[in-house]
Amino acid sequence: NAGVTQTPKFRVLKTGQSMTLLCAQDMNHEYMYWYRQDPGMGLRLIHYSVGEGTTAKGEVPDGYNVSRLKKQNFLLGLESAAPSQTSVYFCASSLSAYNEQFFGPGTRLTVL
Amino acid sequence: AQSVSQHNHHVILSEAASLELGCNYSYGGTVNLFWYVQYPGQHLQLLLKYFSGDPLVKGIKGFEAEFIKSKFSFNLRKPSVQWSDTAEYFCAVYGGATNKLIFGTGTLLAVQP
Numbered sequence: 001n002a003g004v005t006q007t008p009k010f011r012v013l014k015t016g017q018s019m020t021l022l023c024a025q026d027m028n029h030e031y032m033y034w035y036r037q038d039p040g041m042g043l044r045l046i047h048y049s050v051g052e053g054t055t056a057k058g059e060v061p062d063g064y065n066v067s068r069l070k071k072q073n074f075l076l077g078l079e080s081a082a083p084s085q086t087s088v089y090f091c092a093s094s095l096s097a098y099n100e101q102f103f104g105p106g107t108r109l110t111v112l
Numbered sequence: 113a114q115s116v117s118q119h120n121h122h123v124i125l126s127e128a129a130s131l132e133l134g135c136n137y138s139y140g141g142t143v144n145l146f147w148y149v150q151y152p153g154q155h156l157q158l159l160l161k162y163f164s165g166d167p168l169v170k171g172i173k174g175f176e177a178e179f180i181k182s183k184f185s186f187n188l189r190k191p192s193v194q195w196s197d198t199a200e201y202f203c204a205v206y207g208g209a210t211n212k213l214i215f216g217t218g219t220l221l222a223v224q225p
Contacts, residue, residue: 040121040217041217042202042215042216042217042218043156043202043215045212048212058212090155090156092156097206097211097212097213098144098163098206098213100146100158100161101156101213103155103156103157104155105154105155106155
């Protein structure tokens, strides 16, 4: 099993550009999450999904959109990137809300 | 609002020293508790978890944690740290109305050889 995978691993954008981060899991998990990690701030939840076709806002959703068209995939989109979105983005999945979350390797995004 | 506090932001220890990292949470009901570790340049991995039962939980790599309900705490311990334990450690708590896992801000541990 690959677990949770993320593409790309690194990306540099210019302000105003758009991009999509892809997360895939092969554990048949219902729940999937997108976090951003910034120094001294821990992990902050951007959006999450409790099943195929569902999405919900987390703690810091502004400037991001998500889609969960297939159970195994969870996409994070930035429509118009800003320097404040420079961060490391982690995807995670879990069987349920209260179970262990399994994390992907992360995407390091720099917005110039 | 629910919160998770890790009061030690940066800890520096010598090899073979004992480790205790604090974690306190604000929710008073039933909770599920987790400690994750993030080695440099890597993703978060589960160290240990507590759902119910014995409040002293054993995890991987010699780590353990004790759930003290009266103190709303779930401190992480290791009797003798190694250089390879250098990492960032995150406490996380599930419970209450948010229906989400709440992470602490992390503790960066540096172990000097």
